[in-house]
Amino acid sequence: MNLTFELLNTDFLTRFAINFVSLIVLLRGIYYRNDAQSESSSGFLVFGNGVFFVTALLHDVEMSMGFAFGLFAVFSMLRYRTETLSVRDMTYLFVLIAISLLSSVSSLSMMELTGVNAALCIITRFSETSLFTKTIEHKLVRYENIALIKPSESQQLYADLEQRLGVEVTNVEIGDVDFLRDSALLKVFYRRPVNPIE
Incomplete structure (x- = not known):
């Protein structure tokens, strides 16, 4: 019971809210907007939140950020090995894993975390413009x-x-x-x- 209250503190809920909003902006505002026929966005949202919860629960375990990132990168490659994903889909998968890991285990303040997540979303949105995509x-x-x-x-x-x-x-x-x-x-x-x- 005490563990539940320790996990559901203000810091955890705030980080979850930042992570969730960041993923919505990334997937619904950028990914889905440029590929409305894609069926991957809902799966990506669930996957990103799953990464957040697992790494948040393992936060007390002695685990470096590199190990956490490598763990979920390997897991994502194994999980999606039977599905043919485009380079674009794999890139979005990588970015959402990065956002979820940063939100759950980084030592950044809330403002810094919001800024980093916003920067990742802005860079991703900029990469979808005609300056980088084929016309x-x-x-x-x-x-x-x-x-x-x-x-x-x-x-x-x-x-x-x-x-x-x-x-x-x-x-x-x-x-x-x-x-x-x-x-x-x-x-x-x-x-x-x-x-x-x-």
């Missing part, structure tokens, strides 16, 4: 007006694709052409509309 994307398009796939008609082809797709086309690669169905498979490269400060 040229591509998609495969089944195109029926094969008269425009001739090299001499490239300007009209670009104009037609831009009108239909609503994007700025930068390049087109012509794939399979089906003369029986009057269609061609095009790989259309286009500039993703991005606000640099978005």
